[in-house]
Amino acid sequence: MKIVVAPDSFKGNLTALEVANLIEKGIRRVYPKAKIVKTPMADGGEGTVRSLVDATKGRIIRKEVTGPLGKRVKASYGILGDGKTAIIEMASASGLPLVPKKKRNPLLTTTYGTGELIKAALDRGCRKIIVGIGGSATVDGGAGMAQALGAKLLDKRGREISFGGGALGNLEEISVSELDERIKKTKVLVASDVDNPLTGAKGAARVYAPQKGATPSMVKRLEKNLKRYASIIKRDLKKDIKNVPGTGAAGGLGAGLIAFLDARIRLGVDIVIETIGLEKNLKDTDLVITGEGKMDSQTIYGKTPIGVAKLAKKHNIPVVAIVGEVDEGVEVVYKHGIDGIMATTPYPMTSTQAIKKSSQLIPNASDRLMRLIKIRVD
Numbered sequence: 001m002k003i004v005v006a007p008d009s010f011k012g013n014l015t016a017l018e019v020a021n022l023i024e025k026g027i028r029r030v031y032p033k034a035k036i037v038k039t040p041m042a043d044g045g046e047g048t049v050r051s052l053v054d055a056t057k058g059r060i061i062r063k064e065v066t067g068p069l070g071k072r073v074k075a076s077y078g079i080l081g082d083g084k085t086a087i088i089e090m091a092s093a094s095g096l097p098l099v100p101k102k103k104r105n106p107l108l109t110t111t112y113g114t115g116e117l118i119k120a121a122l123d124r125g126c127r128k129i130i131v132g133i134g135g136s137a138t139v140d141g142g143a144g145m146a147q148a149l150g151a152k153l154l155d156k157r158g159r160e161i162s163f164g165g166g167a168l169g170n171l172e173e174i175s176v177s178e179l180d181e182r183i184k185k186t187k188v189l190v191a192s193d194v195d196n197p198l199t200g201a202k203g204a205a206r207v208y209a210p211q212k213g214a215t216p217s218m219v220k221r222l223e224k225n226l227k228r229y230a231s232i233i234k235r236d237l238k239k240d241i242k243n244v245p246g247t248g249a250a251g252g253l254g255a256g257l258i259a260f261l262d263a264r265i266r267l268g269v270d271i272v273i274e275t276i277g278l279e280k281n282l283k284d285t286d287l288v289i290t291g292e293g294k295m296d297s298q299t300i301y302g303k304t305p306i307g308v309a310k311l312a313k314k315h316n317i318p319v320v321a322i323v324g325e326v327d328e329g330v331e332v333v334y335k336h337g338i339d340g341i342m343a344t345t346p347y348p349m350t351s352t353q354a355i356k357k358s359s360q361l362i363p364n365a366s367d368r369l370m371r372l373i374k375i376r377v378d
Contacts, residue, residue, distance in 0.1 A: 001031055004281050004312075006039040007291035008304035009047035010324050013355045014362075016040035016047060017054040022359060023289055023322060026366025030374055037281045041290070043304045044191025044268015045134040049078040049087050052130075055276045056081035063120050065093045065113035066148075068137040070163055073098055077117050085128040085275070086121035090114040090250055091135035094144075096212060099137045104213025106139035106222060107166030111253055115148025118261075122182045130271055131257060132191045133250035139165040139209045139222050141198065141229045142256015150178040151260055165205075165251070168225035174236040179260065188261045191268030193302030196248030198241060198255045199226050204248035212251065226252055233259045269307030279311055287373070288312040289366070290338075291322040297329030300336050309337025322365050324354060342369045 005023050009016045020038040027034055040055045042048035053060055058080040067073035075093040079086055091097070093113030096104070114131070121129055138144070143153055144163055152175040153161050161167040196202045205214070205222035214222060229252075230242040239259050241247050246265035247255035257263035273279070282288070290308040292299070300306050309319040320340040321333070330341065344361040345354055346368075354361060 001287070002035040002037070002285045003027060004037045004039060004285050004288045006041045006278060006288060006308045007322065008041050008043060009051065010293035010358065011046055013293065013358055015054065016042060016051040019291060019362060022362035023291070023366045026363035027370050029363070029367045030370035039276055039278055039281055041276070041304045041308060042268070042272050043193060043302060043307065044132040044271065045193070046089070046091065048132045048191065048268065048272065049076070049089050049092070052080055052087045052272065052275060053078040061120070061124070063117065065116040066110070067098050067113055068094050068109040069099060069103060070110065073113065075113060075117060077121060079121070079124060079126065080275070084126055085130065086124070086126040087130045087132070088114070088117050088121065089132045090253060093117050094138050095135045096137040097135070104137065106137070106164070106209050106212045106214050106251060107218055108164040109138045109212070110140055110144030110163035111136070111138050111142055111256070112144035112148045112163060114253070115145035118145070119149055119180065122180060122186065127185055128187045130189045130191055130275065131263070132268060133253050134192070136250035136253060137212055138253065139204055139212060139214070139226070139251035141165070141168065141204070141226055141252035142254070142260070143168060143229070145253060145256050146260040149180045149183065149260065151176050152178060165222045165225055168229045169221070171229060171232055174232055176237065176260065183261055188257060188263035189271050190246070190254055190257050190263045190265040191271045192246050192249040192254060192265055193268055194249045195245035197243045197245060198230055198247040198252050199223060202248070204252040207248065208251055230255070267302045267307070269302060269304050273307055273311060278308070282312060282315050282317060285315070285317050288317050288319045289322060289369070290319060293323070294325040294327060295321060295323040295330050295333065295341060296327035297332050299330070299333050305338060306333065306336045313337045320369060322362065322369065324358070325351070
């Protein structure tokens with residue numbers, strides 16, 4: 001029997017590779033001679049760097065950069081096994097957890113540190129860069145990121161505007177004459193699972209700014225500033241990004257990456273599947289086991305298990321998910337390629353208890369799953 005094990009991380013607990021190792025442990029109890037191919041997965045959000053680095057035998061690079069509030073923070077990014085592809089989680093440099101709750105203010109927070117990570121990857125010779133853009137503390141449209149890479153965002157006096165979404169109200173002109181030349185030779189992919197436009201009712205300011213500390217008056221100001229930003233980008237860079245799906249992700253960082261780096265936005269799980277080369281591992285496979293920490297009705301929106309299941313179904317391979325928690329509405333996943341679900345918790349327990357016991361619970365769930373399969377196979 002050949003089994004491909006392709007789970008996401010269990011967020012805040014185990015990396016995708018750790019989950020895959022524990023699933024393998026349970027499989028071996030029942031099928032000790034099975035051929036098991038472990039492929040750590042992710043969907044572009046938290047854990048994507050680690051998953052891709054683990055899957056490709058790459059490495060993590062640590063770097064001090066400018067944090068959301070302008071102070072130096074310790075961040076990291078990955079270089080994949082090919083030595084030419086970088087994977088960056090913008091949250092590492094510009095994420096909401098880096099800002100204390102009392103100081104959260106998207107009028108002030110910047111994506112400058114994310115730009116510094118991109119520059120660091122360029123300095124190491126990477127010419128393909130994947131940027132995961134979830135969990136931001138910012139609504140600056142990626143302006144800070146562009147500034148870090150040499151773009152000039154100028155006010156009416158020809159001076160560089162300051163950091164934050166509030167400063168976009170002072171923007172009069174954009175110049176890319178000093179933008180890092182290496183960008184022209186670099187392919188940039190944006191991993192995102194949202195399709196919000198930059199502005200409007202579903203835009204970056206109205207939907208996401210309140211989560212980052214914005215009051216209603218701040219939201220109105222940010223919306224006005226992002227519209228101004230989009231119009232100046234259209235005039236000076238000849239790119240109309242205001243209504244492009246996904247440009248509102250991460251406080252408009254999606255817009256900035258498209259406008260300044262010619263990036264393409266794609267579902268994060270699709271980028272991961274392609275980068276890892278999951279499809280080639282599916283040849284002659286009898287079963288795919290995927291998983292995530294919590295499976296519910298939202299899983300069908302760009303999450304790892306569904307991306308894995310859709311690919312497996314192209315090859316008529318059954319797919320089972322091992323998950324830490326099953327929540328309301330989970331039945332919808334059966335319409336999207338998941339054939340069965342095995343929860344790790346065999347009896348009622350709190351999330352804290354489940355996390356503490358995960359090194360036992362996951363192999364045990366995998367063991368139970370394989371014994372059920374064994375009934376059919378044998």
